[in-house]
Amino acid sequence: MLAFLEKIGTETLWYLETAGRMGLFLxxxxxxxxxxxxxxxxxxxxxxxxxxxxxxxxxxxxxxxxMVLGLQGYYTLRKFGSEGFxxxxxxxxxxxxxxxxxxxxxxIGRAGSAICAEIGIMRNxxxxxxLECMAIDPYRYLMAPKLLAGIxxxxxxxxxxxxxxxxxxxxxxxxxxxxxxxxxFQGMYSSVVWADVEMGLVKSLVFGLLLxxxxxxxxxYLHLERSGGFGAEGVSRTTTDAVVLSSVAVLVWDYLITxxxx
Amino acid sequence: xxxxxxxxxxNVPTGQEPAIELRDVCKRFGRQEVLRGVNLTVFxxxxxxxxxxxxxxxxxxxxxxxxLVRPDRGTVRVFGQDLNRVGRRGLxxxxxxxxxxFQNAALFDSMNVFDNVALPLRERTxxxxxxxxxxVEEKLALMDLLGSEEKFxxxxxGGMRKRVGLARALVLKPKIVFFDEPTTGLDVSxxxxxxxxxxxxxxxxxxTAVIVSHDVPKIFKLADQVALLxxxxxxxxxxxxxxxxxxxxVVRAFVEETMGRLYRSDAEEExxxxxx
Ligand SMILES: Nc1ncnc2c1ncn2[C@@H]1O[C@H](COP(=O)(O)OP(=O)(O)OP(=O)(O)O)[C@@H](O)[C@H]1O
Ligand SMILES: [Mg+2]
Numbered sequence: 001m002l003a004f005l006e007k008i009g010t011e012t013l014w015y016l017e018t019a020g021r022m023g024l025f026l027x028x029x030x031x032x033x034x035x036x037x038x039x040x041x042x043x044x045x046x047x048x049x050x051x052x053x054x055x056x057x058x059x060x061x062x063x064x065x066x067m068v069l070g071l072q073g074y075y076t077l078r079k080f081g082s083e084g085f086x087x088x089x090x091x092x093x094x095x096x097x098x099x100x101x102x103x104x105x106x107x108i109g110r111a112g113s114a115i116c117a118e119i120g121i122m123r124n125x126x127x128x129x130x131l132e133c134m135a136i137d138p139y140r141y142l143m144a145p146k147l148l149a150g151i152x153x154x155x156x157x158x159x160x161x162x163x164x165x166x167x168x169x170x171x172x173x174x175x176x177x178x179x180x181x182x183x184x185f186q187g188m189y190s191s192v193v194w195a196d197v198e199m200g201l202v203k204s205l206v207f208g209l210l211l212x213x214x215x216x217x218x219x220x221y222l223h224l225e226r227s228g229g230f231g232a233e234g235v236s237r238t239t240t241d242a243v244v245l246s247s248v249a250v251l252v253w254d255y256l257i258t259x260x261x262x
Numbered sequence: 263x264x265x266x267x268x269x270x271x272x273n274v275p276t277g278q279e280p281a282i283e284l285r286d287v288c289k290r291f292g293r294q295e296v297l298r299g300v301n302l303t304v305f306x307x308x309x310x311x312x313x314x315x316x317x318x319x320x321x322x323x324x325x326x327x328x329x330l331v332r333p334d335r336g337t338v339r340v341f342g343q344d345l346n347r348v349g350r351r352g353l354x355x356x357x358x359x360x361x362x363x364f365q366n367a368a369l370f371d372s373m374n375v376f377d378n379v380a381l382p383l384r385e386r387t388x389x390x391x392x393x394x395x396x397x398v399e400e401k402l403a404l405m406d407l408l409g410s411e412e413k414f415x416x417x418x419x420g421g422m423r424k425r426v427g428l429a430r431a432l433v434l435k436p437k438i439v440f441f442d443e444p445t446t447g448l449d450v451s452x453x454x455x456x457x458x459x460x461x462x463x464x465x466x467x468x469x470t471a472v473i474v475s476h477d478v479p480k481i482f483k484l485a486d487q488v489a490l491l492x493x494x495x496x497x498x499x500x501x502x503x504x505x506x507x508x509x510x511x512v513v514r515a516f517v518e519e520t521m522g523r524l525y526r527s528d529a530e531e532e533x534x535x536x537x538x
Contacts, residue, residue: 037385118372126368133328134434135357136385 066168
C-alpha cells in the first residue's frame with residue numbers, strides 16, 4: 001500500500017517536473033528569438049528545410065485530400081439533391097480543419113522528427129555543452145531559428161494545402177461528376193467567410209509553434225529521458241516519442257481552438 | 263625531450279589571485295559517489311595539471327569548473343564568482359573567457375573544420391568574414407591542419423579532431439583554458455608540438471590552464487601544480503618536483519607506477535619480471 005502511494009507520488013512529481021521543464025523551454029525559446037545578435041540567414045535556412053522542402057509532400061497530400069473530399073462530398077450531397085454545395089463543403093472542411101491539421105501532421109513526420117533527432121544527437125555528443133561553454137546560447141543559436149521557421153512555414157504550407165485541395169475537389173466534382181463550375185465556386189464564395197480563414201490561420205500558427213517546441217524540447221532534454229536517452233537507440237526512441245506526442249498535441253489543440261473560436 | 267622549458271620558472275605572468283576555487287565539492291551520480299570533497303585552487307596565469315586513474319572523475323571536475331554540472335555540496339568559484347549563484351547570464355559572462363577542449367573534442371559534426379573553428383568568432387564577435395578567415399587559417403596552420411578545412415569531423419582521425427578542438431578553444435584568446443586530455447591519441451612528435459605550442463601561446467596570452475592528462479611525466483614540464491585525484495578527493499596538489507618526491511602513499515604509488523622508476527625493481531623482486 002505504501003509502495004503504491006509512493007509510486008503515485010513519484011509519477012506525479014515526474015509529470016509535474018516534465019511539464020515545468022517543457023514550459024520553461026518554451027519561454028527560453030521565445031526569449032531566444034528576441035536575444036541579439038539577430039541573424040536572418042539561419043532562419044531562412046530553417047524555413048527552407050521545414051517549409052520549402054515539405055512543399056512536394058503538401059502538394060501531394062493536399063491534392064488527394066481535396067479529391068477524396070470531392071468524391072465523398074458528391075455522393076453524400078447527391079442523396080439530398082444538393083450537389084451545388086460541393087464547393088462550400090470541400091472548402092470549409094479544408095480551410096477550417098483538414099488543411100491545418102494534415103499539414104501539421106505531415107510536417108511533424110518530415111521536419112519534427114528531424115529536429116528532434118538533430119538536437120538529440122547534439123546533446124548526446126556534448127555539442128550542446130560545447131556551445132554553452134563558448135557562451136553561445138543554444139536557445140538563440142539553435143532553437144530560435146527553428147521556432148521562427150515553424151511559425152512562418154506552417155501557415156504558408158497550409159495555404160498551399162487548401163488551394164491545392166480545393167482544386168482537387170474541383171477536378172473530381174466538376175471534371176468527373178459534372179457539377180457545374182459556377183456552382184462549385186459560387187457556393188464557396190458565399191459560405192467561406194473571413195472567420196473561417198482566420199481559424200485556419202490561428203491553427204496553423206499554433207501548430208507550427210507546437211511541433212517545433214515539442215520536437216526541440218524532446219531532443220534537448222534527451223539526457224533526462226526516464227527510459228534512458230543513450231546512444232543511437234535513445235535518439236530513435238525519443239524521436240518516435242516526439243512524433244507521437246506532437247501529433248496528439250496537434251489534435252488536442254485543434255479541438256480546443258475550434259471550441260474556443262466557433 | 264626538453265625542447266619546451268620548464269614552466270615552474272616565473273616566466274609566465276604570475277599572480278597569486280585565485281582564478282578557480284573548488285571548496286569541498288561533492289558529487290554523486292545515482293549511488294556512485296564520484297567526488298567526496300574536492301578542494302582545489304588554480305592561480306591566475308598558472309597551469310594546473312590533474313592526473314589520476316581512468317574513471318576517477320577528472321572530467322567531472324572540469325565539468326564543475328565549466329558550470330555544466332552542479333555540485334551536490336560545496337562551491338565552485340571562477341574569478342571569484344560562485345557558479346551556482348550567478349544565474350544564466352552571469353555564467354555566460356564567465357564563460358566568455360573560457361577555451362575548452364572536451365575529452366571527445368565535441369566538434370559540431372554537421373559543420374566542416376573551418377566552420378567549427380570559425381563559429382566562436384562568428385557568434386561572439388563582429389569580425390568581418392575576411393578577418394575570420396585569416397584568424398582561422400592562422401590557428402589551423404598552428405595545428406598543422408591546413409588542407410583539411412573542408413573536411414567534416416567524421417572524416418578526421420582521432421588526433422586531428424583533438425587538434426581542431428584545440429584550435430577552436432584558442433581562437434578567441436581565452437583567459438582560462440580547459441584541456442581534457444589534449445594529447446591522447448597523438449603521436450609523440452605531435453604531442454611535443456602541442457606542448458610547445460601551448461607553452462608559446464600561454465606566454466603570449468598569459469592564460470590560466472587546467473589540463474587533464476595521462477601523459478606522465480612529460481606533462482609535468484608544463485605544470486605549475488600537479489594534483490592527483492583518487493578516491494574522490496585530491497590527494498596532493500604540489501609543484502611537479504615536490505609531487506614526485508611526495509611521501510603520501512597514494513601519490514607514491516601513482517608516481518612509481520606511472521614513472522616506472524621502482525616498478526621494475528618491485529617486479530623483479532616478486533619474480534614477475536622473468537616470466538614476462
Ligand atoms: N553523467 C554521468 N552520469 C553518471 N555517471 C557519470 C556521469 N559522468 C561521469 N560519471 C561517472 O563518474 C566517474 C568519473 O568519470 P570521468 O569521466 O570524470 O572519469 P575520468 O577521470 O575523466 O576518466 P578518464 O581518464 O578515463 O577520462 C565514472 O565512473 C563515470 O561512470
Ligand atoms: Mg575524462
